[in-house]
Amino acid sequence: xxxxxxxxxxxxxxxxxxxxxxxxxxxxxxxxxxxxxxxxxxxxxxxxxxxxxxxxxxxxxxxxxxxxxxxxxxxxxxxxxxxxxxxxxxxxxxxxxxxxxxxxxxxxxxxxxxxxxxxxxxxxxxxxxxxxxxxxxxxxxxxxxxxxxxxxxxxxxxxxxxxxxxxxxxxxxxxxxxxxxxxxxxxxxxxxxxxxxxxxxxxxxxxxxxxxxxxxxxxxxxxxxxxxxxxxxxxxxxxxxxxxxxxxxxxxxxxxxxxxxxxxxxxxxxxxxxxxxxxxxxxxxxxxxxxxxxxxxxxxxxxxxxxxxxxxxxxxxxxxxxxxxxxxxxxxxxxxxxxxxxxxxxxxxxxxxxxxxxxxxxxxxxxxxxxxxxxxxxxxxxxxxxxxxxxxxxxxxxxxxxxxxxxxxxxxxxxxxxxxxxxxxxxxxxxxxxxxxxxxxxxxxxxxxxxxxxxxxxxxxxxxxxxxxxxxxxxxxxxxxxxxxxxxxxxxxxxxxxxxxxxxxxxxxxxxxxxxxxxxx
Amino acid sequence: xxxxxxxxxxxxxxxxxxxxxxxxxxxxxxxxxxxxxxxxxxxxxxxxxxxxxxxxxxxxxxxxxxxxxxxxxxxxxxxxxxxxxxxxxxxxxxxxxxxxxxxxxxxxxxxxxxxxxxxxxxxxxxxxxxxxxxxxxxxxxxxxxxxxxxxxxxxxxxxxxxxxxxxxxxxxxxxxxxxxxxxxxxxxxxxxxxxxxxxxxxxxxxxxxxxxxxxxxxxxxxxxxxxxxxxxxxxxxxxxxxxxxxxxxxxxxxxxxxxxxxxxxxxxxxxxxxxxxxxxxxxxxxxxxxxxxxxxxxxxxxxxxxxxxxxxxxxxxxxxxxxxxxxxxxxxxxxxxxxxxxxxxxxxxxxxxxxxxxxxxxxxxxxxxxxxxxxxxxxxxxxxxxxxxxxxxxxxxxxxxxxxxxxxxxxxxxxxxxxxxxxxxxxxxxxxxxxxxxxxxxxxxxxxxxxxxxxxx
Numbered sequence: 020x021x022x023x024x025x026x027x028x029x030x031x032x033x034x035x036x037x038x039x040x041x042x043x044x045x046x047x048x049x050x051x052x053x054x055x056x057x058x059x060x061x062x063x064x065x066x067x068x069x070x071x072x073x074x075x076x077x078x079x080x081x082x083x084x085x086x087x088x089x090x091x092x093x094x095x096x097x098x099x100x101x102x103x104x105x106x107x108x109x110x111x112x113x114x115x116x117x118x119x120x121x122x123x124x125x126x127x128x129x130x131x132x133x134x135x136x137x138x139x140x141x142x143x144x145x146x147x148x149x150x151x152x153x154x155x156x157x158x159x160x161x162x163x164x165x166x167x168x169x170x171x172x173x174x175x176x177x178x179x180x181x182x183x184x185x186x187x188x189x190x191x192x193x194x195x196x197x198x199x200x201x202x203x204x205x206x207x208x209x210x211x212x213x214x215x216x217x218x219x220x221x222x223x224x225x226x227x228x229x230x231x232x233x234x235x236x237x238x239x240x241x242x243x244x245x246x247x248x249x250x251x252x253x254x255x256x257x258x259x260x261x262x263x264x265x266x267x268x269x270x271x272x273x274x275x276x277x278x279x280x281x282x283x284x285x286x287x288x289x290x291x292x293x294x295x296x297x298x299x300x301x302x303x304x305x306x307x308x309x310x311x312x313x314x315x316x317x318x319x320x321x322x323x324x325x326x327x328x329x330x331x332x333x334x335x336x337x338x339x340x341x342x343x344x345x346x347x348x349x350x351x352x353x354x355x356x357x358x359x360x361x362x363x364x365x366x367x368x369x370x371x372x373x374x375x376x377x378x379x380x381x382x383x384x385x386x387x388x389x390x391x392x393x394x395x396x397x398x399x400x401x402x403x404x405x406x407x408x409x410x411x412x413x414x415x416x417x418x419x420x421x422x423x424x425x426x427x428x429x430x431x432x433x434x435x436x437x438x439x440x441x442x443x444x445x446x447x448x449x450x451x452x453x454x455x456x457x458x459x460x461x462x463x464x465x466x467x468x469x470x471x472x473x474x475x476x477x478x479x480x481x482x483x484x485x486x487x488x489x490x491x492x493x494x495x496x497x498x499x500x501x502x503x504x505x506x507x508x509x510x511x512x513x514x515x516x517x518x519x520x521x522x523x524x525x526x527x528x529x530x531x532x533x534x535x536x537x538x539x540x
Numbered sequence: 541x542x543x544x545x546x547x548x549x550x551x552x553x554x555x556x557x558x559x560x561x562x563x564x565x566x567x568x569x570x571x572x573x574x575x576x577x578x579x580x581x582x583x584x585x586x587x588x589x590x591x592x593x594x595x596x597x598x599x600x601x602x603x604x605x606x607x608x609x610x611x612x613x614x615x616x617x618x619x620x621x622x623x624x625x626x627x628x629x630x631x632x633x634x635x636x637x638x639x640x641x642x643x644x645x646x647x648x649x650x651x652x653x654x655x656x657x658x659x660x661x662x663x664x665x666x667x668x669x670x671x672x673x674x675x676x677x678x679x680x681x682x683x684x685x686x687x688x689x690x691x692x693x694x695x696x697x698x699x700x701x702x703x704x705x706x707x708x709x710x711x712x713x714x715x716x717x718x719x720x721x722x723x724x725x726x727x728x729x730x731x732x733x734x735x736x737x738x739x740x741x742x743x744x745x746x747x748x749x750x751x752x753x754x755x756x757x758x759x760x761x762x763x764x765x766x767x768x769x770x771x772x773x774x775x776x777x778x779x780x781x782x783x784x785x786x787x788x789x790x791x792x793x794x795x796x797x798x799x800x801x802x803x804x805x806x807x808x809x810x811x812x813x814x815x816x817x818x819x820x821x822x823x824x825x826x827x828x829x830x831x832x833x834x835x836x837x838x839x840x841x842x843x844x845x846x847x848x849x850x851x852x853x854x855x856x857x858x859x860x861x862x863x864x865x866x867x868x869x870x871x872x873x874x875x876x877x878x879x880x881x882x883x884x885x886x887x888x889x890x891x892x893x894x895x896x897x898x899x900x901x902x903x904x905x906x907x908x909x910x911x912x913x914x915x916x917x918x919x920x921x922x923x924x925x926x927x928x929x930x931x932x933x934x935x936x937x938x939x940x941x942x943x944x945x946x947x948x949x950x951x952x953x954x955x956x957x958x959x960x961x962x963x964x965x966x967x968x969x970x971x972x973x974x975x976x977x978x979x980x981x982x983x984x985x986x987x988x989x990x991x992x993x994x995x996x997x
Contacts, residue, residue, distance in 0.1 A: 115804070118605075118633030120885050123625055125611040125618070137581075141589040145612040155591070162588055195632055218804050254806055254926060261808065261926040301929075304954065304990040305774045335581075337691050339732050417589065454920035454933075458691075458726055458734035459766075461949055463919030463933030483924040485952045487933035487990075491731060537922070537931040537952030539988040 071191055072229040072243060075103050078147040079129065081174060084233045086149075087131060088171040090156035092235060095165025096133035096140070099156075100234040102372065103129045103147070104414040109190065111223040113202040121195060130414035131155050134396060135163035141417040174233060177240035179376035181369040182360035185273055188245035190225035192274035198223050201249055201282045205266075208286030209253040213294045217256035219286070224248045230414075232374040240374035246365060246521055247272055248510055249282055253289035257297045264292025264468065265449075270363045270508030292449070292468050299480035302469060304538035308444030309486065309531045310437055310472065314505040315450055317524030320355055320427045321513070322455040322462045323490040324348075328357075328382055328390075329420040329515075330397035330408070332457050339460045339491055340388065348388045349494035352430055355383035357392055359407055359423035365508050366423035366522040373409035373418050380406050386494075394420040412518035419516060424523030430500025434528040437499045439475035445536055446470045446477060447486070460490035485537035493534065501528030542594070544701060547572055548713055551705035554598055554619060559707055561627045563600035565641045567706035567843060570596045571882040577696040578666065580673040586692065588666070595882035600626035604635040610883040641706045642842050642864040642874065649838040649845050651714035655831050656838075661717045661746040662699050669695045672721055672752045679756025680725040686767065687760045691736070693723040702837070710843045718744055718834060721755050725763040735947075737762025742974045744832045762916070765937060769947040772938060772991045778912040779953060779987045780905050780939070783970060785915050786979035789930065790824065790895060792923035793957045794977075797851050798888045799862035799877075801925070803870045808928050808958065809857060818855035818961035821898060825850055826861065828876055828891040835891040835976035841880025846891060849875050855961070863888050894978040898967025905966050905983045907942035913989060914939050915953055928957030934989075948991075955987040 084101050091099035110122040129152055130143040140162030142155040160168075202221040209219045229243040248269035255262050266285030269276075311319060324340075332338030340348070349355070359377035361367050368377055373395045382390045393401075394409030397420055410421040438446060451465035469481040506525030513522045542550075551568045558566035572594045579587040596619070597610035607629030609622045651657075677693040697719040705711045722740035729735050739758035741750035781789065801807035809817070818824075828846025830836050840846050842864040849859045862870065863878035863886050879889030906914065919933030935949035955963075968981030 117636055120606050120608050121629040121632055122608045122610075122885065123622075123629060124609070124883050125613055125622075126883075127611070127613045138585055139587045141587070143591045143593075145592075145594050145614070158590055162585070195629070199632060218806055256805065259808075259811070261806065263926050301954075304952075304988050305993055306990070335689070335691065337689060337726060337734065339734070342732055415591065415593065417587070452921040456736060456917075458736040459729075459935075459949065460733060461919075461933065461935065463921065463952075465919075465921035465931075482927070483922075483929055483931060484954070485919065485922045485931040485933055487919065487950060487952050489733075489950060491733065535950060535952060535990050537933075537954045537990050539954045539956075 072105055072107065072227055075105060075229060075231045075241070079103050083149060085171055087152050087156045088233070088235050089168070090153050091131055091133050091160045092171065093157070093168035094160045094163045095168055096135045096160050096163035098134040098235055099160070099171065100132045100232065100373070101129060102230060102232045102411070102414050104228065104230040106226060106228040106413065107190070108224070108226050109195070111195070111199055111202055113206055113221040116206060118199065126413055128414050129155070130416070131159045132417055133159045133162055137400060138162045139396065139417060143415050171235035172237035174239035175237045177238065177370055177374055179240060179370045182367055182377055183362045185245055185271065187274040188227065189247040189272050189274045189276060190227040190245050201277055205249060205251045205282045205286040208283035209251055209290040212287050212290035213255065215255045215257055215294055215297065216253050216290050218254040220252045222250045230372070232372060234374065238374040240370040242369045244368055245271055247276070249285060250510065251285045251289040253286070253293045255293035255297050260297055262293050262296035262299065264289045264296065267509045269510070270365060271367060272363055295480050296482065299482045302445060302471070302481040302484040302536050302538035304536065306533045306535045308441050309534040309536065310441060310444065310446045311526070311529050312446070312448045313434070313501060313503045313526055313528045315507045315524060316447065316529065317426050317507060317526040318450050318453040318464055320526060321422060321425050321522070321524045322453040322464070323493055324355055324383065325357065325392070325422040325425045326455050327457050327460065327490060328392045330391055330393040330401070331420055333391050334397045334401050338457050343388050346388055347386050349383055349386040350497040351386040352500045353383060353386050353494060353497055354381070354428040355425070356381055356428060357408070357422055357425045361424040361506055361523055363508055364424040364506060364523040365511055371407045371409045372411045373405065375405045375407040375409060378407045392420050392422060394418055410520050412520060416518045419518065421515065421520050422513060422522050424506060424525065426504065426506050426523070426525030427500070427527065427529065429502050429504035429527045432499045432501050434501050434503050437501055437528050437530045438472060438477070440499065440530065441472040441475060444472045445481065446472050455490065461487065462490055462493070463487045487535045487537070493531065496532045497529055498532045499530035503527045542572055544713060547701060547703045548711055550596070550614065551703045552711055554596065554623065555705045555707050557620070557623045558598060558600045558626060561623050563602055563627050563630065565601040565707045566599060567641050567704065568596060568598050569841065569880055569882050570703040571700065573698050573700035575698050576669065577694060578670045578673060579692050579694045580670060580677055581692055583674055583677065585670055597880070597882040597884070598622060598626050599885065600630045601640050602627060602630040604637055604639050605630045605633045606636070606639050608885045638865055638868040641708055642844050647845070649829055651838040654829060654836050654838055656714060656716035656744055656836060658717045658745040661697060661719055664697070664746060669697065675752035676721055676723045676756040679753045680723055680760045683757045683760035684764050686727045686764055687725045688728045689726040691724045691726055696720045704839060704843045706843055712839050712843060714838050716744065718742065719746055719749055721749060721752065723755055723759045725759040727763045727767055729767050735763050735766040737764070737766065740974070742834055744834060748832065765944070766935060766947045766949070769935070769949040772948050772951065772989065773993050774989060774991050776986050776988050778909045779984045780912055780914045781982045781984065782914070782916045783968065783972065783979055783981050785918055786895070786982045787977045788918060790893060790979055791977040793928060794890050794893055795925050796928060796957070797860050799860045799870060800866045800888055802860045803866055806926060808926065812857045813860070814857060816856045817958055818852050819964040820854045821967045822852055822855050822961060822964050823850065823896040824852035824893070825896060826877070826890045826893050830892045833892040834974065837891065840876045841878035841886035842874065844874050844876050844878065846876040861888050861890065890977065892973065892976060894971060894973065895967065895980060895982070897971035897980055898969055900966040900968050900983070902968060902970065902981055903942065905968060905981060906939050908966060908983055911940045913948065913953070930955050930957055930960065950991070952990045953987050954990065960984050960987065
């Protein structure tokens with residue numbers, strides 16, 4: 020599932036749904052109240068250095084990690100892994116022009132995983148205390164029942180190359196006052212855009228994370244990731260007619276990012292969408308031509324393809340794609356990548372959460388399925404190699420196969436040509452979230468900014484509506500691919516098994532010959 | 541292990557440290573919990589995860605400004621750093637006369653009388669937990685030979701101690717248990733597709749969990765009925781909402797009762813207090829003091845006592861929900877609805893939200909119209925908070941004269957919450973409290989289905 024923080028995640032029969040979401044940590048209490056966001060960092064002085072991430076080896080030496088791995092293997096497990104993490108989240112919420120809160124959150128501890136055959140034992144400690152960690156190692160290791168334990172191999176420090184390096188990562192190099200000032204600029208721009216704007220909420224969220232992962236096969240890898248996101252929700256009010264719009268900006272960016280990317284644009288974007296929807300009419304119900312805009316529209320590839328390629332569902336044959344390798348699964352004009360090397364991407368890294376190097380996987384080539392997304396465990400059990408897709412929410416979670424930045428490659432049509440080609444259809448400029456049932460392939464996307472198309476022209480806004488289809492045939496119905504590929508680096512958050520993970524999504528403008536559009540008219 | 545007394549001391553001392561560091565008010569929430577998850581597949585243990593998890597959140601107020609910090613690292617030097625940071629953060633924003641901890645209030649509800657802690661569950665051995673999961677998996681397979689796989693049957697439980705202290709002298713603590721058993725059955729269908737059916741049970745007390753046999757059987761049934769779906773055309777029809785679908789809907793639209801959204805005129809219920817918006821059959825209750833309730837707590841995230849709130853009484857709007865801050869701003873009283881984890885600031889939420897049980901059997905509801913759609917599954921997104929518009933991907937059963945004709949998927953169901961509430965013609969007698977939001981089955985007179993083609997006329 021992919022979600023937007025501005026829309027609720029229902030609590031119903033979603034146990035198997037996989038989600039793509041937009042909030043930084045949507046898992047935390049996405050309750051009825053609506054807006055959730057995570058904490059952001061606060062630096063009071065404005066001087067860099069007050070908020071830097073500590074070196075993890077200060078808390079945990081290599082010898083201590085080796086000691087924990089040995090303890091974890093003592094019951095006979097085949098593989099043991101230690102994952103230590105220090106994460107700072109900072110958040111600012113500006114509501115009714117006032118700072119409602121400034122939040123600072125630390126998440127720090129160590130997770131230990133032991134694998135024995137197909138079995139996984141996992142334990143963690145919110146601590147670096149060796150007594151607690153040895154106990155956690157014993158608890159995780161108890162999954163194995165063989166008795167005699169092996170020894171971990173000597174560590175080989177990973178030589179993985181970072182796809183990009185931030186010289187001055189924003190979360191730890193911009194003062195809290197400066198982050199707050201960005202929020203105020205967005206607020207002013209949204210309110211100043213139109214007198215009908217009645218409410219504006221601006222949320223700043225950033226995350227600075229450093230981790231080390233080491234295992235009994237000799238892997239030793241460290242990485243750090245920095246996410247920043249500025250979000251605006253504006254509400255327009257006209258009598259009893261209420262509509263809202265959103266705007267967002269950020270990514271893994273430098274401290275000076277907003278000097279060249281004025282934050283005002285997202286206030287204007289949110290206000291424009293909200294005011295535009297005051298005149299919106301319900302979408303026409305039924306199955307017809309649909310154009311999905313570039314960038315965040317990539318939620319489509321995420322739900323239709325990405326989840327069903329993840330190695331757990333492939334190994335267990337619970338995914339509809341398990342038998343489709345080498346087969347035509349999308350129109351021949353469609354190429355799909357999962358790529359953890361996208362510059363400044365939200366799902367980019369040097370190594371994944373198991374220590375495997377980032378890579379670019381060409382999973383669908385001219386419509387033919389060419390590969391899957393593997394983590395260590397599922398790759399090992401099927402005789403494959405990890406593709407660098409082993410990811411976890413935090414040290415409190417075991418790694419599972421996950422997407423990174425997933426996108427449909429650009430094609431040859433201009434967006435204008437695509438819109439002009441539609442006789443009577445829907446143009447989806449922005450989506451909220453999406454979800455998929457990987458067993459059946461049934462998916463849905465929530466359209467939060469849509470327009471009716473008639474005779475190749477945009478004729479009017481439609482109220483929020485849902486698109487649905489089945490992944491096995493929807494991708495065959497792509498009939499035009501735009502030349503305007505854009506990868507959303509700002510806000511994708513993917514949920515699976517209760518774990519949320521930042522991801523990128525992307526696509527060019529796409530036209531489908533038909534998709535089912537929800538509506539009341 | 542950290543003792544209950546040590547947790548109380550930690551909460552209290554952190555409040556005192558914040559005061560010494562310059563906060564004129566402060567409150568602290570400490571969470572300490574033991575968590576377990578065991579998963580089985582094909583009769584074997586697939587995953588065991590367990591840990592003791594802890595965290596502390598501190599709100600500090602300095603002259604009407606608020607700072608919030610939280611951490612999983614409870615070492616003394618870490619706490620000292622956090623306290624300083626909270627006070628520093630509380631100098632950045634602007635003065636808000638409504639910010640601050642609640643004024644002194646009455647005692648919180650006695651935790652013991654709410655019956656939230658099951659010592660049997662707290663002491664349950666791992667082997668017994670895994671056996672329940674194995675039994676549920678076996679029941680799913682045994683129920684119907686068309687069940688080809690069971691995708692991970694999970695038993696999980698939590699034993700949590702929640703401690704709250706504030707600078708007005710409040711120091712409260714309670715312990716609570718909860719357990720959850722869930723399974724997902726899969727059936728092979730044509731075209732390489734599979735149909736899934738899930739069922740779970742979630743309770744505070746081990747003895748109140750539904751049996752593994754029931755969990756497995758219900759999951760298998762839910763999967764099997766979805767085999768061989770047939771497309772249907774776009775049309776307006778009566779909708780029978782499965783209890784899970786109804787619960788998801790009310791979880792979404794309960795946000796319209798959120799006092800903050802009301803105060804900001806962002807809710808479509810803003811002008812509706814005292815008005816009849818729903819059918820006579822609909823009464824909606826938020827109940828923080830439900831005995832053994834999955835979402836019951838003696839006090840809320842502000843440290844105020846929780847209570848039972850009637851939101852809709854026979855269709856009439858009776859109550860909006862408040863925490864201390866928004867209540868102060870709106871000139872009303874808190875309804876005890878501040879929700880807060882250790883790492884979040886309080887916000888308004890519901891507890892044990894449910895539609896009161898009705899009188900109709902599911903059979904009666906299926907027969908109430910010559911034809912109707914029985915909605916049993918939905919996508920994750922489709923509700924618009926500002927308008928109450930409802931537009932979800934759906935799957936379920938096509939019913940004629942009370943009989944299942946065929947399964948349906950690949951459609952959407954759309955309407956508007958106010959029209960849907962007014963259009964409820966029958967409320968089921970099947971309310972089953974599991975998890976935080978629940979509903980009986982609901983029969984709604986008319987909604988729009990998008991399927992094949994576009995609507996005639």
